[in-house]
Amino acid sequence: MFHLQSLELLHWDYCQRLTLPLDGAIITVAGPNGSGKTTLLDAMRTLLGLECSGGRSYKTYARHANADCAWLRATVDNRPRNRQSSNRPFARCLLYADVVTLACRIDRNGGDWTRRYTMVEGDVSIEQLIERSGTGSAGGPSVTSDKDWLGIDNWRKRLEGAGLSRAIAKVLALEQGQTDRLCEYSPKELLKLVFDVFGDQDVLDRYDEARSHQRQLTQEVEAAERELSHGRAQRAELEVRVNNHRQYELKCQERERLATEVVPVMANHETRKQLATKLRELHRQRLQSSDDRRAHGQVKAELLQRLHEQTAAAEHVESLEAKVRTARRLQEEARDAERPMELTVKRADELQGLAVVEGDAAQLTTRIAELSEHKQKLSAQWQRLKDQRDDAQKAFSALQGQRQAPPPPDVTRFRRVLDEAGIHHHLIADVIEIADERWRAAAEGVLRGSRWVVVLAQPGQEAQAMALAERERYRHYIVADADHAPASLTGTDKHSLLAVLKFSAPVPRWLLRQLSHIQRVDSTEAGVKAGGEWITPEAYHRDGRGGRSVWVDPGQHQFGASAVATRRASIENRLAQLDEEMTRIVRDQAFFERQLQDARQAAQGFTAAAELIEREAEFNEARRQLPVLKQARVDAGERWQQAEADLKRAVVAQTHAQHAYRQAQERLAHIEQRSAQHEREWQARFDDLMGQAVMSREVKLSLPAAWRRAERLRDMQTHYGNATQARLRAEAVDRELSEGQWETDGTVAEQLTLMNANVLRQEDELGQRKASNAAAAIAVDNARDRYTDVLKVTVRRYRKNIIELGQLAGVDVQCELPHLGQDDVSLRQAELKVHFNFDGKGHIGLNDGEASGGQQVIKSLILLVGLMKDDETPGGFVFIDEPFAHLDVRNIQLVGHFLRSTRAQYVLTTPITHNVEVFEPADVTLVTAKKAKGARWAPPIGVLQRRPPADVV
Incomplete structure (x- = not known):
């Protein structure tokens, strides 16, 4: 190894x-x-x-x-x-x-x-x-x-x-504190471990094959056993039938009790309990109705406040209108004072220009022609402006007394056609109100292309309406698929353009989706950061195609009463601009008319120089006074314009105040309607609960008094829980009795007695067949003998190893060879008994409790190293976790001496609190340390390596 x-x-x-x-050879980890x-x-x-x-x-x-x-x-x-x-x-x-x-x-x-x-x-x-x-x-x-x-x-x-x-x-996988695990093995476990290490697997396989052949020969016995099992199964089936019959009788009794007593009593008790709870809840709702009354008072106070605000706004508008009239009158007076001086100065300038050319007939003729041509151009301009003013005046007159801006002629004509055909409908412009004026420009721009869309009240008239639109060439959509706007918005919809609009009738679903997808942003920078589809208060719109301005001139606003006021103010501004331009053209016409007359008089002999000399004092006085009068007129005009701006803002504020007043009125009406409805619902529920209470009391009195006792009711609740569970149990019992397989025959007990006698007879026959099959085990004995021989050789080899290791450790080791018989029982019961003699104090066994801690360690090491010792293949290594735990100095020295005397490699662990003797046998010592708190990596491991002897070096 x-x-x-x-x-x-x-x-x-x-x-x-x-x-x-x-x-x-020995590495210690400390x-x-x-x-x-x-x-x-x-x-x-x-x-x-x-x-x-x-x-x-x-x-x-x-x-x-x-x-x-x-x-x-x-x-x-x-x-x-x-x-x-x-x-x-x-x-x-x-x-x-x-x-x-x-x-x-x-x-x-x-x-x-x-x-x-x-x-x-x-x-x-x-x-x-x-x-x-x-x-x-x-x-x-x-x-x-x-x-x-x-x-x-x-x-x-x-x-x-x-x-x-x-x-x-x-062995290498032994855990901490289990170094002495081998000496704790039983002799039987030790023998099995030794054979696993040294045994011959082929011999064991042949022995298993022989035993498998023997099992095949026992099939006849198994067949007889199956017959016996069949008889026993029939007996068990009869036993089940007997138990089934008994359960059937119990379930019939339970069904009767549930139907007559448990379910009626518990249901009546729970009904009365629920009625009491509902009456208390109804009383709490009665108390909570005071909140609605307080809300009603708050809304009435708010309505009064809105009325005061509306009155104040009207008075403010009236005072500003008077201020505007005064400022305009002062401006006109300043203009009237300035105009004579201005005409005088212009006359002086005309005379000076005419004096230059009156001596040259050719130049005078050219000047007359230029003045005539210019006069004609001014006449054409004045006529064009007059036509524009007439159109604006008509539009302004059409808005008088209107709450909504009128539609174009083609829309009015098509609506008349639909009304004549009996097709009920409405326009998008009729049902949308812009709640927030800050976003009016954005809403008007997005809705401009959809304001004349026709929404049908009855989808079945779609074909007829489209046929009329085809005939009239109506350029706007006809929609039958419409829906009401959501009453409340959540999430991102609160920031959509849809959130600032109010709808009084259904609108196309595609329009609702479009408006809900457009997010309101304060600026284009915020919109670019947010992404998606958005629009700014100045009506700059960005969609999937890109960004563009959808701003609409205020004179073209259409949605709501505020749109009428805005359009009227825009038309008034346009009329004022046209009047100013027409007045300027009239003055220019008079100017060029005088110049033309002077030029014609000069051609007839009139001299401008003479008039200049004659009126020199008048012209000089006019030039001196004109700047002062002009400045006075400019100041009066600025005050007039400021008053006009204040008036416009006041008109918008008045419109908002009127809108807030109408909203407060609607909220008050809604609260009053809801309070009346709650009162009706409460009274109806109260009457219903009282009727149920009377009926439940009658049912309770109809039940026997013994069933209604408190202890009897508690027993029912403990067993069944509640009436619903009892009812479900009753249904389950009924279902089990109707759908289950129940034994109703009372003679099954007698059938069970006869079957017991039959099973006893089959057991006698099985014993006779087992006796005739005993000879089939002879073939197994030969394989067992070979297996026994290999086991004996293995035990002798292991015995030799541990005796030699005991001599190295100074321990007398004796090993009793196991008794190996000629049957499987003796092989299963074979044991390898090992005895150790430390210091001549007598032999001790594997785990008899007589050895000290150090002796336990040495015993285990001898048994452990003996497994790895091989004369042909020496070496190997062992992991031992804390072998010196709980050992004194002497035992530590004994264990260390034994480790040095073997030829194996050891990796040992030991805590640093032990005696320093634990490091004496180590060739290499590895010193570990705990990871610091908060550090990711543990500190490096220290290495102490024993210096080799000088003669080796």
Whole structure:
């Protein structure tokens, strides 16, 4: 068997990476409790394909490192086992180098861990195994490949070929505190272990074949036994029938009691209990109705507050309208004061321009032509503006007294056609109200293309409506699939455009989906971060195609009463702009008319220079006063514009106040309606419960008094639980009696007596057949004799080993050869009794309680090393966890002397609290330490290696 030379751990438990020398006969692992001594032994066990100690596994240690891969690597001695032989331990694996590397790779596989093994010639590092796996290095042959990595079963077979038998593997897997486990074996268990290690498997197989042949010869006996079993089965069937008949009678009695007593009593009791609970709950609801009354008072107070706000808003609008009228009057007065001075200055400028050209007839003629042409252009512009003002005035007049903006003519015409055809419908623009004015621009922009969509009240009229739309060439959708908007929104829908809209009638489902998918964001930056489909208060809309502005001019707003006010204000602004432009054109026409007349007079001999001299003082005074009057007019105009802006805001606030007042009215009506409904429902429930209470009392009085006693009711509740369970039990009993297979024949007891007599007769016949089949066992005796001979040779060999080991330890060991008879019973009862004599004090057995702790350890070590001792193949190694536990100094010295005297390799563990004598036999001492709190990796393991003697060096 091979010896260990070194061990390397990578990401094993809390060890990051360490390499430990094991090239000594005795290696001692010392450290405090919990410092990782057993962890180190479990690493060696895992590398050798053994199970870990204490219920642990390699997965536990790999998980602690929190790495994707863990490695265990050891180098072992592959030199010939003795000088007379050239046979190497790993020769069967085609490995002939003096050193062989054993490696185990543990990989994370999803949520689990898997391990694979490999063995290669030489001392190969982990990095070389990783780098050269599969493809080799530098074009040479690879150290390992995927096919060289073995599973646990194939790995154990290869190590078994190198000398690590299954029996030795069991010994190596002994856990902490079980060093003396072998001496605790019974003589029978020890004999079985020895034969497992040294025995001849072929002999055992031939013996098993003989016994199998004997079992075949017993088939006749088994047939007779089957006949007897059949008779016994018939007897058991009769016994079952008898028990079935008894159960049938019990269930009939239970069914009668449930129907007449248990179910009526418990049902009446629970009914009265439930009625009491419901009456108390109804009383609590009566008390809770005060909350509705308080809410009613709060809403009435809110309604009064909204009324005051609405009145205040109306008064504010009225005062601002007066302020606007005053500001406009002041602006007009300033303009009237400015206009004469402005005309005078313009007259002076006209005369100066005419004085320049009045001496040249050609220039004067050209000027007259230019002035005439310009006058005609001004006339055309004035006519165009007048047409626009007439259209705006018509639109403004159409909005007077309207709560909603009128639709276009083609929509009005098509609605008239639908009404004449008896098709009930409504438009999207008629049923949507924008609740939040901040998002009016966004809602108007998104809904602009859908406001004239026609929603049919009856889906069955869809074909007729579409035929009319085809005839009238109506360009908007006709929709029959409509639905009400959700009453409340949750989640992301609260931030959608749908949340700021109110619907008074069903709308198309696709429109509801579109509005619920559009999220409201404060800016384009926030929208880009959020992603998806969104819109800003300024009506910039982004969908799957990209982003664009859907802003609509306020004069085109359509939805709700606020849209009418906004459209009216927009038209008023447009009228004011047109009036201003038309006034400017009229002034320009008068200006050019005067210039044209002056030019014509100049052509007839009139001189502008004379008029300039004559009116020089008047012109100078006008130029001095004009800037002052102009500034006064500008200031008055600014005050007028500010008053107009304040008035617009006040109108919007008045609209909001009116809307809030209407909402408060609706809430008050809703609360009053709900309170009345709750009162009606409460009275109806109260009357119903009182009627049920009267009926339950009558039922209770109809039951016998003995059934209604409290102790009788408690017994029923203990047994059945409640009336429902009792009713279910009654149904189950009825179902069992009706569907089950019941024995109703009372003569089954007599049939059972006759069958018992028949079974006794079959038992007598079976005894006679067994007697005639006894001769078939002779063939087994020959195989048993061969098996007995091999067992005797095995025991003698083991006896010789332990006697020699006892001499090395100074212990007189005696082994009694087992008594091996010529039958299976004697072989099963054979024992291997071993006696030990320490210090001439007499012989003691395996586990008779007379040995000290140190003697127990030495006994176990002798038995253990005796299993591995082979004159032809010496060597081997043993893991012993804390062999010196609870030993005094003398016993520690005895155990150490014994370990040194053998030729095996030992890996021992010991806590640091023991006597220093435990380190005396060690060639290599490994010192472990506990992991610091909060640290990821344990500290490195210290290595103390005994210096070889000077003559060896």
